[in-house]
């Protein structure tokens with residue numbers, strides 16, 4: 290499943306002209322498994338949203354190779370999802386089949402069987418009829434992974450997929466991530482657990498609004514680099530305007 294890789298050239302992303310990510314250059318190789326790590330407010334979620342076309346760039350460019358928007362599977366942070374909506378587990382998983390069904394077409398028997406299989410592979414066999422509001426946080430995260438399985442995306446973006454999730458669920462969902470990687474999909478995950486990154490993610494982008502290091506995890510996740518990222522975060526000027534930031538880094 291080749292995507293041609295995702296190439297970033299001098300990418301800057303800003304909100305109201307305040308830069309959240311700036312001067313980011315580098316590539317996510319096709320089929321790579323990368324963690325994005327950095328302090329709170331480092332621009333990690335912002336970068337994911339730009340990768341999935343949700344945010345415009347203030348400058349620079351992202352070349353997504355052969356990846357079109359429908360090839361991208363995205364898991365937002367759990368806090369961004371409202372679970373009070375009265376729909377069933379089966380319906381949430383079937384949303385992953387929207388590329389086949391479109392907006393107004395009936396769901397095929399094939400998609401229903403796939404949804405059932407996807408739920409089984411995340412340990413939720415037979416839970417199709419449950420309302421999502423009745424699930425634990427870990428069970429709901431399994432459902433969202435099942436939806437991604439059904440989507441069959443080439444590029445998978447996960448925003449803090451294991452935050453506030455129990456160890457058993459994390460273990461099971463890390464297995465799903467490994468399978469995606471073995472299938473040759475490109476997987477990028479925002480994570481905070483340094484040991485988890487070292488154990489399971491071969492590549493890391495260490496971000497503190499600007500890149501601290503990007504490459505093999507063994508060379509990027511050093512104590513020195515982690516300290517640099519933390520010190521950068523302590524010095525952030527939240528009111529800095531985009532032009533000032535660009536001027537400073539050119540100086």
Ligand SMILES: Nc1ncnc2c1ncn2[C@@H]1O[C@H](COP(=O)(O)OP(=O)(O)OP(=O)(O)O)[C@@H](O)[C@H]1O
Nearest residue numbers: 304305308309327328329330331332333334335336
């Ligand atoms: N919609 C928005 N409007 C204005 N500013 C925003 C918006 N989203 C993010 N920001 C700002 O952009 C910066 C980067 O935020 P982002 O959420 O990308 O950081 P993060 O690295 O994902 O942080 P965390 O680890 O806390 O989730 C922060 O200063 C944040 O306040």
